[in-house]
Amino acid sequence: MDKTYFFISDIHLGLGSHEDEKSKEKLLLKFLRYAEKECDELFIVGDLFDHWFEYKYVIQKGFIRILSALSEFHDNKKQVHYLIGNHDFLHRDFFETEINAVLYKNPIDVNLNGKKFYIGHGDGLVQNDFGYKILKGILRNRFLQKAYSVVHPDLGIKIASLTSRTSRDYTTQKKYGAKDGLFETAKIKIDEGYDYIIFGHSHERAFKNYKNGIYINLGAWLDKPCFGKFINKFEIIDWE
Numbered sequence: 001m002d003k004t005y006f007f008i009s010d011i012h013l014g015l016g017s018h019e020d021e022k023s024k025e026k027l028l029l030k031f032l033r034y035a036e037k038e039c040d041e042l043f044i045v046g047d048l049f050d051h052w053f054e055y056k057y058v059i060q061k062g063f064i065r066i067l068s069a070l071s072e073f074h075d076n077k078k079q080v081h082y083l084i085g086n087h088d089f090l091h092r093d094f095f096e097t098e099i100n101a102v103l104y105k106n107p108i109d110v111n112l113n114g115k116k117f118y119i120g121h122g123d124g125l126v127q128n129d130f131g132y133k134i135l136k137g138i139l140r141n142r143f144l145q146k147a148y149s150v151v152h153p154d155l156g157i158k159i160a161s162l163t164s165r166t167s168r169d170y171t172t173q174k175k176y177g178a179k180d181g182l183f184e185t186a187k188i189k190i191d192e193g194y195d196y197i198i199f200g201h202s203h204e205r206a207f208k209n210y211k212n213g214i215y216i217n218l219g220a221w222l223d224k225p226c227f228g229k230f231i232n233k234f235e236i237i238d239w240e
Contacts, residue, residue, distance in 0.1 A: 002113040006035045007228035009045035009121070009200030010220035012087065013063050025063055027225060031239050032069040035227070036078060043228075044101075045200045045218060046085025046121030053090040067099065074100035083108065085201065086123035113232060115195040118186075122201030122217075125185045183208060186215035196234055207236060 011028060014021060035042050053060065073080045080101040084091060095101040107120025183206065186197035190213030197215045205219030205226070218228055218236065225239040 002231050003040040004038065005041050005043065005112055005228075005230045006039040007043045007045055007119075007198060007218055007230070008221055008226075009218040010047045010085070010203055010222055012047055012050040012220070012222045013066065015050035015222065021062075024222075025066060027239070028221070029065055029069055031225070031227065032066070036069070036073055036076060039078070039229075041079040041081065042073060043081045043083065043119060043198075045083050045119060045198060046123070047087045047200065048082070048085075049088040052088040054092045054094050056092065059094055070095075070101065071099045081108075083119060083121055085121040109194070112230060115230075116193060117196045117198060118189045118194045119198045122182050122185075122199035125182060125199070180204075180206070182206075182217060183210075183215050186210065186213075189213075190215070196230075198228065205236065207234075 008031075011024070013024065013028075016024070032042075049063075070080055080099065081104065082095055082101045083104045091103060095103050107118060107125070109116065109118050111117070180202075182199050182202055186199070186208075187210050189197050190210050195213050197213065198218065199216070200218050200220070202217060203220035203223055204217060205224070206215060206217035208215045214234060216228060216234060216236070219226060221227075221239075226236050227239055229235050229237055
């Protein structure tokens with residue numbers, strides 16, 4: 001029997017005002033409770049948080065109900081897959097040991113109901129984005145992250161927030177040219193034999209056919225809440 005898969009991306013918890021974030025949290029919590037009942041596996045395709053820095057014994061406060069809802073997937077024999085984005089990449093083992101999510105640092109290829117999927121957040125995949133690729137290499141350097149972890153959490157998480165804002169400003173202002181760089185990357189992967197390519201990152205929802213494959217961008221829950229659903233075909237569904 002085919003499984004039901006859900007996909008969400010670019011929620012950016014912690015970005016807005018206290019009131020805005022409480023509203024976003026309430027809406028996301030309602031979706032997660034729905035997803036836990038209706039899907040077999042949930043893919044979070046990056047940037048669940050607008051910034052995330054996890055110390056060895058400390059995690060940032062806030063959104064405890066979201067973390068609890070995600071942990072309930074495993075309690076009910078459902079799987080959460082978490083692909084790290086460019087805003088929430090400073091992870092240790094909290095999501096794996098406490099929530100039992102499968103954590104991925106890079107794009108993945110998986111077979112879902114007989115179809116070949118290539119899934120990634122999308123950051124660093126645009127061919128002409130050399131500046132970000134350098135920044136990504138620095139921020140994800142394990143030695144530098146370990147050195148940074150000696151900073152007191154109050155200061156360290158504040159710096160992480162500022163870094164996230166800088167990354168967002170860079171992505172917003174960067175001109176990638178007339179072509180959709182992620183679509184161009186998706187074409188390459190489809191030529192390699194993939195049926196579905198799923199990205200986020202750009203905050204621009206897309207559903208494009210190319211040869212025998214389909215490129216999907218989930219847009220941003222931050223801008224217009226939606227989720228992807230796949231059983232034997234893929235669809236993007238608005239979450240009101």
